[in-house]
Amino acid sequence: MTSTVPFVSNGAATNGNASKQLPTTISEAIRARLIESGVSFLANDNIAEHLQPGDLVQLEREVADKVRDLLRTLVIDIDNDHNTHETAERVARMYLHEVFKGRYHRQPKVASFPNVKQLDEIYTVGPITVRSACSHHLVPIMGNCWIGIKPGSRVIGLSKFTRVADWVFSRPHIQEEAVMILADEIEKLCEPQGLGIIVKAQHYCMKWRGVKEPQTSMVNSVVRGDFRHDPSLKQEFFELVRQQEALLSS
Ligand SMILES: [Zn+2]
Numbered sequence: 001m002t003s004t005v006p007f008v009s010n011g012a013a014t015n016g017n018a019s020k021q022l023p024t025t026i027s028e029a030i031r032a033r034l035i036e037s038g039v040s041f042l043a044n045d046n047i048a049e050h051l052q053p054g055d056l057v058q059l060e061r062e063v064a065d066k067v068r069d070l071l072r073t074l075v076i077d078i079d080n081d082h083n084t085h086e087t088a089e090r091v092a093r094m095y096l097h098e099v100f101k102g103r104y105h106r107q108p109k110v111a112s113f114p115n116v117k118q119l120d121e122i123y124t125v126g127p128i129t130v131r132s133a134c135s136h137h138l139v140p141i142m143g144n145c146w147i148g149i150k151p152g153s154r155v156i157g158l159s160k161f162t163r164v165a166d167w168v169f170s171r172p173h174i175q176e177e178a179v180m181i182l183a184d185e186i187e188k189l190c191e192p193q194g195l196g197i198i199v200k201a202q203h204y205c206m207k208w209r210g211v212k213e214p215q216t217s218m219v220n221s222v223v224r225g226d227f228r229h230d231p232s233l234k235q236e237f238f239e240l241v242r243q244q245e246a247l248l249s250s
Helices: 026-037 055-073 087-099 158-169 175-190 231-249
Strands: 112-114 123-134 140-150 154-156 194-203 218-225
Touching: 026 055, 055 087, 123 158, 123 175, 123 194, 123 231, 140 158, 140 175, 140 231, 154 175, 158 175, 175 194, 175 218, 194 231
Parallel strands: none
Antiparallel strands: 112 154, 123 140, 140 194, 194 218
16 A cells, blocks of 8 residues: 655755765655755744645655554554545645645735835734644644734735734644744734734643643733833733633623
């Protein structure tokens, strides 16, 4: 049942050092490219810029092969078990195109517009659903996120915050870093005068395994620009989020 990966070397790793081993799989070829470019490819980094057409098709096959090996190593009879027969293919698709798509796919297009009316009142968007996975166990992190903005020179549509958040969270993460990465992306997109983000999430590595605490959640926030320098603005942001939460439970 093991399929072979039709990898064709594109010569990415053939330059220079003759003793360097040629990549034999597409994941090795991509890794060689990333190392050559000097970019980081941690679990919560996006590597889409370094992928070439057709890479993801080959990578999906390679990941499926490895998941199949994992299932066999777990002594699951995938040849006779109708339930797990195609699990490897499903998991590969799910990782590359759904739950970790924020690593392999480019950021959704977000148009920004000049802030012609010079709006400078703060507003919040939320709750935005957080769907992520912890880098330590690859099990879900589920929760909500609120974004507060004091507009700067450019503005983006409300729904765009949801799209960018989904893209950022769809990677293996730890919550503290996820919030920082989301803040960086939003700052790049609309250069706000002030930015605040709050994430409240439940970690299935605590609910499902480990200490098995089903109600524990983690809350963290980041504040930048005017939200950081002006305590009253920061307070206003947290108050607006409290009101949005109250609306939900009323
Ligand atoms: Zn974990």
